[in-house]
Amino acid sequence: MFDPIMYLKVFAIGGLVCMIGQLLIITTKITSARILVSFLLLGVFMEAIGIFEPIKQFAGAGISVPIIGFGASLARGAIDAGNTLGVLGVFTGGLTATAGGIAAAILAGYVFGLIFNSKTKK
């Protein structure tokens, strides 16, 4: 807890992941929606082949805060619940594992959407 070396690793890996995203934007002019979808699918894939967990042990929030971590939770949830509940678990596991984040994003988006007005238009 509060280990400076850990924070250094979080900063390096988290920054590196975002830099790869920026490199994709520069070279391919990819839209932000496609960035989110591709990094999420990358996370699902990394969890599926088992390389996400070791990276998370090494870099903590550096890999779990990027949307890769969201994809990995989806896959991990589906795999774990599948082991205990069978096919039903495969259906319920992914969204159960990520429900907190999705619900928070929906609630916050709704509430702040009602309270505030768009600043971008003139």
Added chain:
Amino acid sequence: MNEQERNERYNAYIEAKMPKTKPWPTLFHAFWTGGLICCLGELIKDLFLYFFPYMSTLDATNWSLIILIILASFLTGIGVYDRIGAYAGAGSIVPITGFSNSIASPALEFKREGLVFGLMAKMFIIAGPVIVSGTVASIIVGLIYLFI
């Protein structure tokens, strides 16, 4: 003037008029802002573990993500996140805060088209594809693990 020639001249015009941003500094911007957001997530997780010693690391991680998500929605609401995004590029898109921003931003933008078909429907204009692709992919992975 035939169509092809016109298109070529138009492309040349766009090329000349487009603002030239040097690509390399933005890589650095994305690196440090993205890294900082991840460190903030790690810090919130550590604070939860510090104040609630019996909490599991998974729960603390989930809490840190939820707080980052709510924070990013709030910053989107007051118009700060867009300014961070203009500087940080992918540094503000790739972290989970970017997912939160992708929900809050159209919610604000389309509120004037009504509550149901504006705010509530358009919230998912970017998050929808993310959730759909993620859910489908996770079910496929789960089924593969189940039967292999």
